[in-house]
Amino acid sequence: MANLNENNKGQVFSINISAKKGVSKTGVKTANLIENFGIESDVHSGNTHRQISLLSWESIEKQNTCHKHKKKNPAFKPGDFAENITTCGINLANLKVGDKLTINNSVILEISQIGKECHDYCEIFKKVGSCIMPKEGIFAKVIKGGQISVNDPITPD
Numbered sequence: 001m002a003n004l005n006e007n008n009k010g011q012v013f014s015i016n017i018s019a020k021k022g023v024s025k026t027g028v029k030t031a032n033l034i035e036n037f038g039i040e041s042d043v044h045s046g047n048t049h050r051q052i053s054l055l056s057w058e059s060i061e062k063q064n065t066c067h068k069h070k071k072k073n074p075a076f077k078p079g080d081f082a083e084n085i086t087t088c089g090i091n092l093a094n095l096k097v098g099d100k101l102t103i104n105n106s107v108i109l110e111i112s113q114i115g116k117e118c119h120d121y122c123e124i125f126k127k128v129g130s131c132i133m134p135k136e137g138i139f140a141k142v143i144k145g146g147q148i149s150v151n152d153p154i155t156p157d
Contacts, residue, residue, distance in 0.1 A: 010090025012103060012152045013057045014078030017042040025079035027150075033107050035145040039084055049112040050139040055083035056092050059136040081133050090154050092138050100143065104152035109140035 016025030021043050031039045038045030038052055045051055060076050078086035085103075095101075101109045115135055 009156075010087050010154045012085060012148060012150055012154060013088035014086035015039075015148065015150060016079035016082075016084055016086065018079075018082070019043055023082070025082055025084065027079055030147060030149045032147055033103075033109075033142045033145045035142050037145075038142060042084060044082075044084070049141060051112075051142050052085060052109055052140045053083045053133070053137055054085045054087055054092060054109075054140065055081055055133060055137045056090070057086050057088040059092075059132055060086065063132055081137065083133065083137060085148075087154055090156070092136070095138060095156065100157040101140065102155050102157055103148045104146070106144070107142070107146040107148055108144040108157075110143050111138055112141045113139040 014027050015029070015031045016027050017031065017039055018025040019041070025042075031042075033052070034040055034045070036047060036051075044053065057078065060078065060081070063076050090101075095111050095114075097111050097114060099111045101111070103109065115133070115137060
C-alpha cells in the first residue's frame, strides 16, 4: 500500500474517463482539464459543482483487502468507482470544501463536495458490489485548466 505523506503531497495515480454514465471509467495517460467544465471527453463534465471526482488509490486498495468484497471481485482497479482522478499519497480525508489542489504546478481544482449520496444502489454498486465514493470520494471544480498526466504531483494549497 502506498504511504500517505506527512506533508500531504501526492501524485496522480490514474486518470479515468468514460463516454457513458453508470460505467467504470477507462484509464488514459493524459487529460485536458477545462476551466469551469471538467475533463474533456468525460460524460460527467459540465457546468456543475461536481466537474471532477477524486478517489485515493489507498481507498481502493483497502476495498481490495476487505474479505466480503474479495469473494465477489478479486481486485478493484482505478476507474471502477467512476472516479476521474485516482490519487496516491495524499490524504483526501483531510480536505474540506473550499480547499484547493494544484496538479503539475499549474492546474487548480477547488473541492466542492465531500462524498455523495448513493441513490438506490448506483450502477457502480450493482456492478462491483460496493461503492466507496459516498464516504471516501471527493468532488471538485476546475478553477484553472490545463494538461495533466499520470504521475504528476498534487499539492494542497
